[in-house]
Amino acid sequence: MKVQAAVSREKGKIAIETVELAEPKAGEVLVKMVASGICHTDSAVIEQYLPISFPIVAGHEGVGVVEKVGPGVTNLAPGDRVVLTFPSCGVCDHCQDAHPYSCDDNFTMLFGGKYRDGTTRMKTEDGKDVNTMFMQSSFATYAIANQDNAIKVDVDVDELKKLCSLGCGVQTGAGAVLNRMKPRPGSSIAVFGCGAVGLAGIMAAKIAGCSTIIAIHGSKGREEALEFGATHTINGRKEDIVAKVKEITNGKGVNYALESTGQPPMARTMLDCMAKEGLAVTVSVTAGAEVPIALEPQIMNPSVTFAGCVEGHSNPKVFIPELVRLYKEGKLPVDKMNKYYKFEEIEKAYHESHGGVLKPIIVF
DSSP, rough: EEEEEEEEEEETOEEEEEEOOOOOTEEEEEEEEEEEEOHHHHHHHHSSOOOOOOSEEEEOOEEEEEEEEOOTSSOTTTEEEEEEEEOOOOHHHHHHTTTTTGTTTTTHHHHHSSSSSSSSSSSESSOEEEBEEEEEOOOEEEEEEGGGGGEOOOOOHHHGGGGGGGGGGGHHHHIIIIIIIIIOOOEEEEEEEESHHHHHHHHHHHTTTTSSSEEESSSOOOOHHHHHSSEEEETTTTTTHHHHHHHHHSOOOOOEEEEEESOTHHHHHHHTTEEEEEEEEEEOOSOOOOOOOOOIIIIIIOEEEEEEOGGOOHHHHHHHHHHHHHHHHTTTOOGGGEEEEEEGGHHHHHHHTTTTEEEEEEEE
8 A cells, every 4th residue: 555654765864755555464463653753763763873774764653543454463453542662572581571672683673674574564666675663664654563562552542642652752761760660669869861751750750759859951851850740950061960969869879860861971970879779770872882980989889780771671561551541640741741743744843853842743
């Protein structure tokens, strides 16, 4: 079938084109897209920090309605509303242990550009294969996803567009706190970065009962951080972050910290802010810069744990419906981060995602 898709043929470029989309194969579903979020990981692909070969259709925070199912699909049916998320192989030890975020094949499945059978599902009008992202490529009016990375949710279609960020950004930030850290009620946390991921971490910290929630922001983000649950804010561009954190915590440092800035030096700053036996977690995508860490004073002597976290340590089949529940209860107001754009405005939305818009949402 012919569909409209935002195709990237060269670094930093997006243009809407007509492409041919294949039928869903075994285990796959055809989804009519309602909306898609734009995330910084999309930018990392389009700008080639994470090099998927061109041409490509990016997009990995899609939501939509199942229109058709392929052979062997048992858990979805036409009409189901779904949040699209990251894929996993389902058969490795990590997947079998309900840890799909650590799938042995996760990098290839996210950024290899192909579906599980090693082929693509889109072709350009001039016959070129179009590579995929996260096995969904949600910057299109229709998408093919596997039944395992299309999560059924109990919301109406009008509400669905508000929840795009559950597929990646919110899942990453909230999951890093609720699934990876599991903070004690009454504990302290510092969140580095007040984009969508960091703000989701702040919301989650409030849900978990953290009593001291410190948001480290740049030129923007202070007001949003306070709205979503921060008890203190620090302007990381103007203030001494470590000194302020120690001041707020009576010299002890924080029990937990989340780094979501994408700025490698912040990882070292985060470690300097930790209390003894603290847990520091990084989730941000960087350009591979090396960050020297002083193992003795920053990690060993204070018994600090420094951990990476992919996709919020989430099992999406369990965690995304839980996030929907928290949203419905008013505890996770992710829709307040959203700014909506028409599909034909996707270039504008993409550029504004670098200029302070927390969560641009493309509505089809």
